[in-house]
Amino acid sequence: MNDFEFESPTHFAFGRGAERRTGELVRAFGGTRALLHFGGGSVKANGVYGKVVDALESAGVGYVPLGGVKPNPREALVREGIDLVRREGIDFILAVGGGSAIDSAKAIAFGAVYDGDFRDHAYGKDCRNPPVVKKAMPVGAVLTIAAAGSEGSCNSIISLEPDNLKRTLSGDALRPRFAVMNPEFTFTLPPYQTACGLADIFAHVAERYFTPTRGVAVTDEVCEALMRTVVSEGAKVMRDGRDYDARANVMWAGTLAHNNVCGVGRVQDWASHGIEHELSALYDCAHGAGLAVVMPAWMEFVMDADVARFARFAERVWGVAPGPDGRAVAKEGIARYRAWLESIGLPTTFAGLGARAEDIPRLAANLGLAEGQTLGRFRPLSAADVESLLSLAV
Amino acid sequence: MNDFEFESPTHFAFGRGAERRTGELVRAFGGTRALLHFGGGSVKANGVYGKVVDALESAGVGYVPLGGVKPNPREALVREGIDLVRREGIDFILAVGGGSAIDSAKAIAFGAVYDGDFRDHAYGKDCRNPPVVKKAMPVGAVLTIAAAGSEGSCNSIISLEPDNLKRTLSGDALRPRFAVMNPEFTFTLPPYQTACGLADIFAHVAERYFTPTRGVAVTDEVCEALMRTVVSEGAKVMRDGRDYDARANVMWAGTLAHNNVCGVGRVQDWASHGIEHELSALYDCAHGAGLAVVMPAWMEFVMDADVARFARFAERVWGVAPGPDGRAVAKEGIARYRAWLESIGLPTTFAGLGARAEDIPRLAANLGLAEGQTLGRFRPLSAADVESLLSLAV
Numbered sequence: 078m079n080d081f082e083f084e085s086p087t088h089f090a091f092g093r094g095a096e097r098r099t100g101e102l103v104r105a106f107g108g109t110r111a112l113l114h115f116g117g118g119s120v121k122a123n124g125v126y127g128k129v130v131d132a133l134e135s136a137g138v139g140y141v142p143l144g145g146v147k148p149n150p151r152e153a154l155v156r157e158g159i160d161l162v163r164r165e166g167i168d169f170i171l172a173v174g175g176g177s178a179i180d181s182a183k184a185i186a187f188g189a190v191y192d193g194d195f196r197d198h199a200y201g202k203d204c205r206n207p208p209v210v211k212k213a214m215p216v217g218a219v220l221t222i223a224a225a226g227s228e229g230s231c232n233s234i235i236s237l238e239p240d241n242l243k244r245t246l247s248g249d250a251l252r253p254r255f256a257v258m259n260p261e262f263t264f265t266l267p268p269y270q271t272a273c274g275l276a277d278i279f280a281h282v283a284e285r286y287f288t289p290t291r292g293v294a295v296t297d298e299v300c301e302a303l304m305r306t307v308v309s310e311g312a313k314v315m316r317d318g319r320d321y322d323a324r325a326n327v328m329w330a331g332t333l334a335h336n337n338v339c340g341v342g343r344v345q346d347w348a349s350h351g352i353e354h355e356l357s358a359l360y361d362c363a364h365g366a367g368l369a370v371v372m373p374a375w376m377e378f379v380m381d382a383d384v385a386r387f388a389r390f391a392e393r394v395w396g397v398a399p400g401p402d403g404r405a406v407a408k409e410g411i412a413r414y415r416a417w418l419e420s421i422g423l424p425t426t427f428a429g430l431g432a433r434a435e436d437i438p439r440l441a442a443n444l445g446l447a448e449g450q451t452l453g454r455f456r457p458l459s460a461a462d463v464e465s466l467l468s469l470a471v
Numbered sequence: 472m473n474d475f476e477f478e479s480p481t482h483f484a485f486g487r488g489a490e491r492r493t494g495e496l497v498r499a500f501g502g503t504r505a506l507l508h509f510g511g512g513s514v515k516a517n518g519v520y521g522k523v524v525d526a527l528e529s530a531g532v533g534y535v536p537l538g539g540v541k542p543n544p545r546e547a548l549v550r551e552g553i554d555l556v557r558r559e560g561i562d563f564i565l566a567v568g569g570g571s572a573i574d575s576a577k578a579i580a581f582g583a584v585y586d587g588d589f590r591d592h593a594y595g596k597d598c599r600n601p602p603v604v605k606k607a608m609p610v611g612a613v614l615t616i617a618a619a620g621s622e623g624s625c626n627s628i629i630s631l632e633p634d635n636l637k638r639t640l641s642g643d644a645l646r647p648r649f650a651v652m653n654p655e656f657t658f659t660l661p662p663y664q665t666a667c668g669l670a671d672i673f674a675h676v677a678e679r680y681f682t683p684t685r686g687v688a689v690t691d692e693v694c695e696a697l698m699r700t701v702v703s704e705g706a707k708v709m710r711d712g713r714d715y716d717a718r719a720n721v722m723w724a725g726t727l728a729h730n731n732v733c734g735v736g737r738v739q740d741w742a743s744h745g746i747e748h749e750l751s752a753l754y755d756c757a758h759g760a761g762l763a764v765v766m767p768a769w770m771e772f773v774m775d776a777d778v779a780r781f782a783r784f785a786e787r788v789w790g791v792a793p794g795p796d797g798r799a800v801a802k803e804g805i806a807r808y809r810a811w812l813e814s815i816g817l818p819t820t821f822a823g824l825g826a827r828a829e830d831i832p833r834l835a836a837n838l839g840l841a842e843g844q845t846l847g848r849f850r851p852l853s854a855a856d857v858e859s860l861l862s863l864a865v
Contacts, residue, residue, distance in 0.1 A: 078716050080485060080488075087478065089475075089478065091475050295697070295724045302692035302693050302696040303692070325686070341483075341485070341723070
C-alpha cells in the first residue's frame with residue numbers, strides 16, 4: 078500500500094426531505110448570501126429549485142440565481158459567476174443539480190478568490206499534472222443526479238473555450254462543505270441519463286481498481302463492493318425509476334466511488350476519463366455514454382498488462398467462474414461489462430455514440446501527449462496507443 | 472435505506488513516516504500547546520513517543536505529557552487530564568496509542584470545555600441513549616494499535632469508578648481532527664493484542680451489518696468487503712507481524728469499520744458491545760477478547776430473527792456454499808466465525824476468558840435494563856435474553 082493523505086470533510090444530509098436542511102447548512106458553514114447555481118429548467122419543473130429557495134429563505138440566507146449550466150460546463154458561465162460573486166458580495170456558492178452544476182460552482186468558488194485569471198492557474202497546458210487548488214470559497218451542493226460524485230470529490234472539470242478542451246481543477250479546498258442528497262430528486266431522471274450516471278459511477282471505481290499497486294486488499298474489496306452495487310441496484314433503477322432504496326443505494330455508491338475512500342493508497346489510472354473528455358469535448362456527448370464506449374475498449378487494450386487483475390474483476394464483479402485460462406476469464410469479464418452497458422441502453426461503439434472513426438487521430442492529438450509522454454498509470458499509453466485503443470471501439 | 476446525516480472530517484496521514492506530520496497537523500488545527508496523552512511504557516520503548524515529541528518540537532508546539540492510560544480507560548485519569556488542561560493553558564489534546572488513549576483524550580477534550588461535571592452529561596444512567604456531545608476541544612491521534620477505530624469515530628468509552636461501569640460518550644465534536652497512521656507502529660504489537668484488534672474491527676462491522684433495515688445494498692456490500700479483509704489480511708499479520716501491507720490493510724479497515732461509512736442509513740445493533748463492556752468492566756479483560764466470547768453467542772441466540780441474513784453472512788464472508796437449508800448455512804457461518812477467532816488465539820468461552828458462569832446474572836444486571844427495556848436493535852434483548860445468550864458461551 079502506498080502512503081496517502083486523505084480527508085473527506087463534506088457533511089452529508091441524506092434522505093427524504095433532506096433539502097429542508099439547505100438553508101441552515103449554508104449558515105452553519107458561514108454563508109449569508111449564496112450564489113444559487115443551476116442548469117436548465119428541470120430543477121424548476123420538478124420543484125427542487127422552489128424547495129431549495131424556500132429553505133434558504135426560512136434560514137434567512139440571501140441568494141442570487143445563476144442558471145444555465147450545461148452538461149460539460151463551460152468557461153464562459155464560470156467567468157460570469159466569478160464576476161457576479163465579486164459584484165454582489167456573495168459568500169457561499171450553492172449548486173443545485175448534478176456534476177455539471179457542482180463542477181461549475183467549484184470553478185467559480187476557486188476563481189472568485191484567485192488572484193489572477195483562473196484559467197492560468199488550473200487549466201494550463203499540463204492537464205496530467207495541474208497545480209493543487211489551495212483556496213476556494215465554500216461550496217454546497219443539492220444533488221439531483223447520481224453520477225459524477227462531485228458532491229464529495231475534490232475535482233472540477235470545465236470545458237475551455239473556444240476549443241471545448243476539458244481540463245481538471247483539483248484540491249481538497251474544492252470539496253463541498255455539505256451535500257444535500259434526496260434520492261427522490263432522481264426519480265424523474267430519464268432512463269438514458271440514469272444509465273449514463275451508472276456508467277460514470279462504475280468508471281470512477283474502475284479507474285481506481287485497475288492499479289499497479291500491490292497489497293491493497295481493503296480498497297480492492299471496497300472497489301468490488303461498489304461495482305457490484307452499481308450493477309445490481311442499477312438494474313433496479315432502470316426497471317423502476319421510483320424505487321427509492323435502489324436510487325438511494327446508487328446515490329451513496331456514487332459518492333463513495335469518487336470521494337476517494339476506495340482509492341487511497343493506490344496508484345490510479347484515469348486514462349479512460351482523459352480519453353473520454355476528448356470525446357465529449359468534440360461531440361458534446363454525455364460523459365457516461367462516452368465512458369461506455371472508451372472503457373471496455375481500454376480494458377481490452379490493456380488487459381495483458383495484468384491478466385490476473387482482470388480475471389479477478391471478472392470473477393468478483395461479474396460472477397464469471399474461475400478457470401485455468403485466466404485470459405479467457407478476463408475477456409469474459411470485459412464482455413459482461415460491455416453487455417451490461419448495452420443492457421442499460423448505452424452505446425459501446427463509436428457508431429452508437431455518433432462519433433466518427435476518422436476523428437480518432439484528432440481525438441488522440443487533443444490529449445496533447447508529446448513524444449515520450451503517456452496517459453494512465455495501470456498501463457501507460459502513448460498517443461499511438463490511444464489511437465489503437467479507440468479503434469477497438471469503432 | 473434510512474435517512475442519515477454523516478460526516479467524517481478527520482484528516483488521515485497514513486503511511487511510513489507519517490508521524491513526522493504530527494506537529495504541523497496540530498498547528499494546522501489551531502494547537503500551540505498540546506496535552507500529550509498516552510499509556511504505559513510501550514510507546515516510549517518502541518520509539519514512537521520520541522518521534523512524536525520530535526515532530527512537536529520541530530513545529531514549535533509545546534506539550535504537557537500525561538501518561539498512564541490503561542486498557543478500559545478510567546475516569547480518574549480523565550479528571551486529572553481535565554484539571555491539567557485547564558491549569559496549563561492547553562489548547563489541543565494529542566493521543567499517542569490505541570483506542571484507550573484516544574478515548575481518554577476525547578473524554579478530556581469534552582470535559583475540559585463542559586460547564587459542569589462531565590460525568591453528569593454523558594455518563595448518566597441511560598447508557599442506551601446518551602445526550603450528543605456538541606462541543607469539545609480539538610483532538611488528534613497518533614495510532615499505534617489497529618482495533619478500536621477511535622481515530623476516526625465519534626465515540627469515547629470510559630470506565631466509571633468505583634464500579635468500573637463502561638459508558639459511551641458520543642458526538643461528531645469528538646471526531647479527531649487528524650489521525651497519524653503509520654502501520655509500522657503496529658509491528659511490535661504482541662500476537663494476542665493483534666488478535667484482539669482483529670476481533671474488535673470485525674465486530675464493529677458486524678454490529679452494523681446485522682440490521683433490520685432493508686434496501687441497504689451499498690453498505691451491506693461494504694460491510695462484507697471489510698469483514699473479508701479483516702479475515703484475509705488478519706491471517707497475514709498473525710503469520711508475520713512485520714508484513715507492512717497486511718498491517719496497513721488491517722489499519723485502514725479498522726478506521727472504515729468504525730467511522731460509520733459502512734453504517735449509514737441502517738439501524739445498528741450494538742448489543743454485543745454493550746454486553747462485552749460489562750465483561751471487561753468486571754474482569755478487566757481485553758475488549759476484543761470479550762467480543763470473541765460474546766459475539767458468536769449473540770449470533771447463535773439471535774439468528775432465527777433473520778436466518779437469510781445469517782446465511783448471506785455465511786456465504787459472502789465465510790465462503791459457505793449456499794444450500795436449501797438456510798439455517799444450516801447460517802450455523803456453519805457462525806461456526807466458521809468462532810473457528811476463526813480461535814485460530815487467531817482468542818477465547819470464545821467464559822472458561823477461556825477467565826470469566827465465571829455464576830457471574831452471568833450480575834453481568835446482565837449491570838446493563839441496567841429495567842423491566843420492558845431492551846438492548847440491541849437487530850433482535851432486542853431483555854435482561855433474561857442476555858443471560859440465556861451468555862450461557863451459550865460458558
